[in-house]
Amino acid sequence: MRKILFIIFLAANFFLCPSLLYADSGKVLRGVLNIDTASENDFAMLPGIGNITAHRIIKFRDDNGGFKNLQEMTRVEGVSQKLFISFKDHLTLTGKSDLKVLIDINSASRETLLTLPRISENKAEAIINYRKKHEGFSRIEDLMLIKEIDKKGYDEIKELVVIQPLRKKK
DSSP states (O other): OHHHHHHHHHHHHHHHOHHHHHHTTTEEEESOEETTTOOHHHHTTSTTOOHHHHHHHHHHHHHTTSOSSGGGGGGSTTOOHHHHHHHGGGEESSSOOOOEEEEETTTOOHHHHTTSTTOOHHHHHHHHHHHHHTTSOSSGGGGGGSTTOOHHHHHHHTTTEEOOOOOOOO
């Protein structure tokens, strides 16, 4: 019975608050997204926003002649208040979009690290092992201390990664 309740709890959290999973994925948002000019692909970069919800946001925007304010996004099916709060600081109605999804090498899973260019399974494991041994990275340049990562590989990923403080496990 406990096992069933636990599975129901996990499923409910996944569907009701997908941004929590994004937060623990090792991905970090930087910059802003202009919601009056963003494409479906742009919206899909936001945690918890998939292709279907991104399409609904565009349709809502087109049907209503644009957004009057950021909060209007919560009127779109699939964008709850809780989800909106998780990324609202990265939204704007003016200016250019410069939103990027960066990989936090202090918390990224093996699977997330593998999405970086030139990072093989061997290199991903080396990053994780270094992180464990040294209690995290303190500078992006520390990637160069890993023998499996050469200068060319470092140059390709240095703009795609970020260092967030390592969270202590409870």
